[in-house]
Amino acid sequence: MNQIAAAPRVVVLDHAGAVAADVAGRIADRLRARPSAVLGLATGETMRPVHGDLVRRHREEGLSFAGAASFNLDDYVGLPERHPASFRRFMDETLFDHVDIDPARTHLPDGNAADLGREAMDYEAAIAAAGGIDLQLLGIGANGHIAFNEPGSDFASRTRVVGLAASTRAAGQPSFAGSGDVPVLGITMGIASILEARRIVLVATGRGKADAVARAVKGPLDPACPASILRTHPDAVMVCDRAAAAGLS
């Protein structure tokens, strides 16, 4: 697959703090326009300051999540929910515990489900039953992955169990400090599932993401760089700091 696709919209801001403020502002705008918005959320260090800015807006500006629902992209398989590195715990500690979202309406795929194939199907069904995702936040892996859709993932993929790339496991290892190794499997929304979101905001900060961003924006439209598919989405924007945008002319 190598056809020309429309260039994605790229917004380049001076530093990571400006990126977080911009992205949180996009979520706040959506929530104000549609208090019952269905948010697609993401984990990772890139999201920490975004969540921080959302918490600040909740406290200082009255931004409310009371009517909203959320669906996260992914989690590890086989990690206890309260493990320090579980994505549920990250979401609770960086966002959910500090805003007025109804915990019952926050969803992550359950990497401890007895039947993971069934869990994947149920997760897709729950998103559909909620009316689909209004705004999906995405990070990007240094290898171009989105969620846990590693290079080579089919653009038509749906929510499923996947093997994690060695580089993804290495990047995740610091959050496991002293508590074991990064699991070898994850459960993730698929690329086709992600593309069904009505709006997508990819967030990239730091020099370590510059190659992946350049490939996503200017490289071939190819599963070797899963994020390249965002160029085909009618309402996707990449918000980057200068460091992450270093490979764009």
Ligand code: GLP
């Ligand atoms: C993990 C997550 C992705 C995230 C990526 C980048 O692989 N599954 O959703 O985009 O990490 O994380 P970070 O923001 O820490 O670089």
